[in-house]
Amino acid sequence: MMPVLQLGPLAIQLPGLLLLLGVWIGSLTLDGEAARRGLSADRLSKLVFFSLIFGLVSARLGYVLRYASAYAADPLGVISLSPQTLSATEGVVGAVLFAWIYGRRAGLPLWPTLDALTPMFAVFAVFFALAHFASGDAFGAPTDVPWGIELWGAARHPSQIYELIAASAILGAALWLRSRSLLPGVMFLLWVSFTTGARLVLEAWRGDSTIIFGGLRLAQVASLMILLAALAGLHILARAYLAPTGPGKEDPLTG
Amino acid sequence: MRTSAFPAWIAHRGRWIALMTFVLVIGGAWTAVSAVPASSMTGGRVPSPREGFLAPDFTVERSDGGSWGLSEVRGDGVILNFWASWCPPCRAEMPALERVHNDLAEDGIQVVALNVTRQDSESAAMAFAAELGLSLPIGLDRTGEIERLYQVRALPTTFFIDAEGVIRTVVIGGPMREAVLRAEAEALLEGPSP
Numbered sequence: 001m002m003p004v005l006q007l008g009p010l011a012i013q014l015p016g017l018l019l020l021l022g023v024w025i026g027s028l029t030l031d032g033e034a035a036r037r038g039l040s041a042d043r044l045s046k047l048v049f050f051s052l053i054f055g056l057v058s059a060r061l062g063y064v065l066r067y068a069s070a071y072a073a074d075p076l077g078v079i080s081l082s083p084q085t086l087s088a089t090e091g092v093v094g095a096v097l098f099a100w101i102y103g104r105r106a107g108l109p110l111w112p113t114l115d116a117l118t119p120m121f122a123v124f125a126v127f128f129a130l131a132h133f134a135s136g137d138a139f140g141a142p143t144d145v146p147w148g149i150e151l152w153g154a155a156r157h158p159s160q161i162y163e164l165i166a167a168s169a170i171l172g173a174a175l176w177l178r179s180r181s182l183l184p185g186v187m188f189l190l191w192v193s194f195t196t197g198a199r200l201v202l203e204a205w206r207g208d209s210t211i212i213f214g215g216l217r218l219a220q221v222a223s224l225m226i227l228l229a230a231l232a233g234l235h236i237l238a239r240a241y242l243a244p245t246g247p248g249k250e251d252p253l254t255g
Numbered sequence: 256m257r258t259s260a261f262p263a264w265i266a267h268r269g270r271w272i273a274l275m276t277f278v279l280v281i282g283g284a285w286t287a288v289s290a291v292p293a294s295s296m297t298g299g300r301v302p303s304p305r306e307g308f309l310a311p312d313f314t315v316e317r318s319d320g321g322s323w324g325l326s327e328v329r330g331d332g333v334i335l336n337f338w339a340s341w342c343p344p345c346r347a348e349m350p351a352l353e354r355v356h357n358d359l360a361e362d363g364i365q366v367v368a369l370n371v372t373r374q375d376s377e378s379a380a381m382a383f384a385a386e387l388g389l390s391l392p393i394g395l396d397r398t399g400e401i402e403r404l405y406q407v408r409a410l411p412t413t414f415f416i417d418a419e420g421v422i423r424t425v426v427i428g429g430p431m432r433e434a435v436l437r438a439e440a441e442a443l444l445e446g447p448s449p
Contacts, residue, residue: 013427063438070437077434085435136305153303183262200282204289208307215290224282228275235271238262 015131022127026120033116058094062087111185122174129164141207157205166198315394332443348430356391373399
């Protein structure tokens with residue numbers, strides 16, 4: 001665990017730096033993916049960039065609105081750099097909504113666009129795990145296994161390492177899959193299936209799960225539902241493609 | 256064509272239903288096996304210097320002679336700020352901490368400026384406090400024991416601890432805007448997190 005990297009007088013917050021690196025390295029895959037799928041690389045990059053900006057602004061606004069009276073006294077505090085004063089839910093909702101609207105207006109087709117973004121998501125997931133490793137977040141449940149690590153007052157499952165291994169394996173699969181010619185949407189839905197499947201398994205060793213219905217781990221219930229939805233999506237896409245009439249008639253690989 | 260194998264596999268209704276059933280049964284069973292009572296999550300009871308955990312208890316000598324103990328103020332929200340007089344962002348955020356102390360002490364927010372005296376000089380710390388005319392309690396961590404207990408790796412570091420003694424937010428670095436301090440203080444006064 002190393003939340004702060006001390007470089008002389010500079011205290012760099014390592015988890016934040018890793019997340020930024022993840023976005024940057026992940027976005028390096030965009031041009032190649034856009035070309036592979038016949039999308040405008042420029043529009044795809046803009047979609048990512050502006051969604052991130054919009055997500056950050058929504059995250060801050062969500063927080064500010066919750067504590068409006070505090071900010072009324074110090075309005076300039078709205079633009080402070082504290083990452084603690086970002087509200088994750090509002091941020092994600094803002095970014096996804098913006099991406100949806102921008103994508104429609106820019107004429108980016110839904111499934112090929114999601115496929116093109118998938119390698120970036122997979123790269124980011126690896127850095128997300130590294131950031132957890134640096135901050136000690138997403139920590140494991142107390143355990144007696146010999147590979148347990150001493151963290152937050154107990155010997156715990158090294159859940160961040162499990163997460164890192166799973167994210168790396170999924171990134172490997174995504175990089176392998178992108179050179180195959182798959183139906184539009186299959187790449188993305190497979191990535192969703194792998195990611196939710198991994199979370200479903202690994203959540204069992206987490207020490208910070210949100211518990212619902214008196215014992216179930218929220219992340220497992222949500223992962224299972226999303227996994228089933230992704231498998232249903234794969235089935236529907238495949239049937240539409242193979243159907244003698246309907247949307248699958250024109251070849252979706254080229255059209 | 257390479258694409259044909261996979262769509263044909265998953266498009267087959269029987270195979271797909273079998274796959275969905277398999278995932279639902281295995282996934283559901285795993286979810287049930289790994290279910291735990293909410294009370295088994297460590298948050299709030301194990302003392303550790305991170306969000307969601309119980310703030311490690313300590314008692315510190317105050318610069319005005321008395322002592323200040325975390326467990327003695329249970330029931331109030333606590334803003335615990337680690338600082339040193341040589342640290343510019345610590346100096347920059349101290350006036351805001353003092354104002355929050357003056358405004359919110361009656362509402363149940365205790366602000367404590369904990370000087371890491373082992374890395375500072377007591378005379379420099381006191382000179383700085385006199386210069387600003389600070390009235391908030393200043394603790395002197397002479398041995399570095401509390402700094403170690405809270406795993407402070409950068410200055411300033413600020414812990415926001417709720418009325419039940421649970422750490423709600425940790426802010427590493429600064430200076431914090433006054434709005435951030437007030438928003439976090441408000442969150443402490445709102446009671447336990449959902």
